[in-house]
């Protein structure tokens with residue numbers, strides 16, 4: 001087996017896409033995560049592009065210890081010098097120089113004759129070798145280049161000292177079979193090819209970047225350029241996570257290669273990039289999309305519950321996704337519903353009770369896109385709970401400001417009696433929740449708090465959702481409150497969570513007492 005080198009270009013080609021530019025600090029953060037992911041080469045940028053990119057490459061070169069750091073450079077001495085200088089903090093460096101070899105690029109863009117392009121390429125390699133012994137050469141638009149000329153260029157740059165020759169499908173025009181054949185042809189027609197690693201760089205204009213890269217690997221490529229989440233110029237590059245997982249999951253097919261990527265870091269890396277760029281992947285994106293390990297259809301859910309591999313070809317944990325998800329919705333079946341009831345702690349319901357709940361759940365699912373755990377609990381408690389001691393808010397008063405200690409007073413009606421409590425806190429919500437806990441005589445840990453506006457304008461209705469762990473219970477309770485006053489909405493949400501918690505507690509206690 002041979003190692004497949006993973007050349008990550010998220011910080012170079014990836015950031016070339018509109019809206020994906022990264023600051024120096026963001027690039028460093030991302031590079032350190034790519035190092036954890038175990039990529040072999042990090043192309044940190046294009047040193048000659050800007051002072052910021054120069055600085056970013058320099059910082060990445062200073063901080064990254066376990067991956068090779070690389071800069072792109074045109075076949076120009078000034079670009080190569082910049083690249084060499086930016087990479088100087090590390091010994092583990094590569095210069096990646098390129099020039100286009102296709103007729104259309106040579107004629108219209110470079111305005112150079114093929115002979116001149118070949119000479120430039122060779123000169124660039126020789127110059128880059130002054131800064132490092134690891135030089136990669138890309139024949140830009142290789143796929144649309146004339147074959148004989150491409151072979152000649154590769155032969156010449158290898159002779160000049162290039163250790164890696166990269167074959168880009170710059171405009172994403174290739175079809176997998178053709179691209180695989182191009183790699184096989186290069187292997188068979190470039191006389192000194194055994195002195196260099198064949199690399200590929202595929203764009204996704206026809207959605208074929210990953211397929212083309214894999215076809216190239218099958219035909220002898222031993223380095224793949226890829227980006228996290230497949231970001232990059234136009235429709236992007238080959239998605240690193242897809243290439244790596246295809247090689248891993250289908251090792252029966254890709255028998256000759258392996259990667260040293262720590263796949264458990266994939267999801268984290270993908271999420272970090274999303275947070276940095278503010279651009280999230282679509283839910284059905286392979287490997288890292290929200291739905292990649294989610295199952296909503298009853299037949300699938302039944303299969304997964306019986307034996308995971310019926311509908312999953314890889315484990316969510318292997319790519320760092322916490323767990324595959326059974327999502328309850330209108331396509332779900334009784335098996336999945338019953339399993340969720342058990343997960344929620346309702347283990348003693350009879351089969352006929354489950355049937356009743358399942359019918360209600362299906363009706364609800366027809367109206368709602370996704371049925372959450374709190375909806376299921378509400379169904380159970382509505383159907384079976386005898387809890388009628390709901391706490392109600394009667395009055396509240398909160399003082400807050402920049403020069404006062406936030407203090408809240410709440411009056412609650414609980415079990416037929418009114419209780420008043422006052423408490424301080426770090427802010428208006430905190431003191432209100434502290435006062436509520438005193439009034440309700442319960443301790444709760446706020447696990448999550450979200451607020452959103454339900455309408456627009458200054459008088460918009462605010463909706464607050466809280467998740468609270470009461471009395472260190474294993475189960476968390478969620479609550480929702482709405483009001484034009486966000487403090488009132490917060491108090492209502494907290495009381496709602498409390499009522500749900502108490503109803504559940506009383507239901508489970510009754511089941512135990514009745515020995516069900």
Ligand SMILES: CC(=O)SCCNC(=O)CCNC(=O)[C@H](O)C(C)(C)COP(=O)(O)OP(=O)(O)OC[C@H]1O[C@@H](n2cnc3c(N)ncnc32)[C@H](O)[C@@H]1OP(=O)(O)O
Nearest residue numbers: 016046048049050074075076098099100109110140170233
């Ligand atoms: C396929 C790819 O992804 S290649 C990488 C693409 N990435 C980028 O372009 C991002 C960074 N680029 C930049 O910041 C700028 O384009 C720079 C700094 C590189 C160059 O800027 P400018 O000097 O203003 O030139 P501009 O971008 O307008 O035009 C490109 C010039 O480079 C030349 N050129 C293009 N590729 C190459 C090459 N591989 N080798 C030598 N010259 C090249 C073009 O012919 C053109 O030359 P001209 O100015 O003599 O006509």
Ligand SMILES: CC(C)C(=O)C(=O)O
Nearest residue numbers: 098138140168170201
């Ligand atoms: C510089 C090369 C590798 C490139 O980005 C391309 O051809 O798309």
